[in-house]
Amino acid sequence: LPGSGPSTSSSSPPPQFTTLSTSRVTVIPPTSTTSVPGGGSTACPTTPNGLGTPVSNALNDPFTFHGGGKVSSKADWSCRQAEISQLLQRYELGTLPPEPSSVTASFSGSTLSITVSENGKSISFSVTINNRPSSSGPAIINYGSFGGLPIPAGVATINFNNDEIAQQQDQSSRGKGKFYDLYGSSHSAGALTAWAWGVSRIIDALELTRAQTNIDPTRIGVTGCSRNGKGAMVAGALEPRIALTLPEESGAGGAGCWRIAAYQKSQGQNVQDSKQIVQENVWFSPNFNNYVNDVNVLPFDHHMLAGLIAPRPIYIMENTDMEWLGKVSTYGCMGLARTQWQALGALDRFGYSQVGGNQHCSFPSSQQSSELNAFIGKYLLNNANAGTTNIFRSTGNQNFNLDSWSPWTVPTLA
Numbered sequence: 001l002p003g004s005g006p007s008t009s010s011s012s013p014p015p016q017f018t019t020l021s022t023s024r025v026t027v028i029p030p031t032s033t034t035s036v037p038g039g040g041s042t043a044c045p046t047t048p049n050g051l052g053t054p055v056s057n058a059l060n061d062p063f064t065f066h067g068g069g070k071v072s073s074k075a076d077w078s079c080r081q082a083e084i085s086q087l088l089q090r091y092e093l094g095t096l097p098p099e100p101s102s103v104t105a106s107f108s109g110s111t112l113s114i115t116v117s118e119n120g121k122s123i124s125f126s127v128t129i130n131n132r133p134s135s136s137g138p139a140i141i142n143y144g145s146f147g148g149l150p151i152p153a154g155v156a157t158i159n160f161n162n163d164e165i166a167q168q169q170d171q172s173s174r175g176k177g178k179f180y181d182l183y184g185s186s187h188s189a190g191a192l193t194a195w196a197w198g199v200s201r202i203i204d205a206l207e208l209t210r211a212q213t214n215i216d217p218t219r220i221g222v223t224g225c226s227r228n229g230k231g232a233m234v235a236g237a238l239e240p241r242i243a244l245t246l247p248e249e250s251g252a253g254g255a256g257c258w259r260i261a262a263y264q265k266s267q268g269q270n271v272q273d274s275k276q277i278v279q280e281n282v283w284f285s286p287n288f289n290n291y292v293n294d295v296n297v298l299p300f301d302h303h304m305l306a307g308l309i310a311p312r313p314i315y316i317m318e319n320t321d322m323e324w325l326g327k328v329s330t331y332g333c334m335g336l337a338r339t340q341w342q343a344l345g346a347l348d349r350f351g352y353s354q355v356g357g358n359q360h361c362s363f364p365s366s367q368q369s370s371e372l373n374a375f376i377g378k379y380l381l382n383n384a385n386a387g388t389t390n391i392f393r394s395t396g397n398q399n400f401n402l403d404s405w406s407p408w409t410v411p412t413l414a
């Protein structure tokens, strides 16, 4: 996968306050090559300018490059992911800035304090870490205050006040928050991208303070509910150091696909769609406003946002009770996102579970022991016997034809 964790320098004292080296690999490869597992690099096809051919009443083919070539190997898949990430950033999410020139961190009590500098400006923020392991162990970054998952013993919780990085009150929040203090209020990133950048800085800080926190930065999960579930999915998609992505009831703009919602809307259903969502809040780049009235022109949909995570593990929790929350649009979208894990032979790293009877963001116990704990057990606690993690289930009668929305073939990638 593109990108890797930062290299750190621990030369200057004191040890709890270390500056990151600036020569790091960025998440989005700046050139048309991508690293291949096992070393080396491969040339990626050039991404042509423009939107390409519109796709209506179906989802875009994740396995065909923007320029038309087929994805036929794992190396191609890494190239395709880099391309999809660029397209998503260009037309919907806004640009994820490259690694900042310096990140410093200190840990005291339960507070991890982080300072980020770039272009002569700097910002600071802090996160609290609870239930730290007594020796090196995993942690889950939890966005904001909606919902919250029951986190099993042995896993620390890192509370991330994402609204401080990018506000999300309503449209008046555009360009407000510490991300924009650093990069300027007219930066193209929407709040979801700004928060993902914040998650990356938390992981940078964890890499620097490993000896103090006992948190293993290679075993980090991310979660959030609803608007913050959208954030969790985007963080997993844009930050390859996230080991487990756990979006809870993210709905439209997260696990939901724009085209499915647009189709439902045309049938008179009360589903949140692209036109409405950009009126409600600043989660996306202002550039997305140019496409919300005709999402068919976009060279991606959210099955491909999720696909940026493949084959890293993801467990998606959704609700059957309200169409607004994506009853159908997340089912269809993630049902087809799943093909990307299938192509990589990694179906045991993909979970979609949709149940009802619980209030929005109240985690239902039916998803706990055999699903959530299985994912956390296997992928953060390194317990291979934690349970079945090849999950695709919904208690709603979805009546949704996955095949008709995917007129493309799923390759086997080696």
Ligand code: MCU
Pocket: 146, 225, 226, 227, 228, 249, 250, 251, 252, 272, 280, 325
């Ligand atoms: C599911 O996430 C959002 C939804 O997109 C909004 O339309 C609604 O207003 O709020 C949800 C939410 O974040 O609830 C906490």
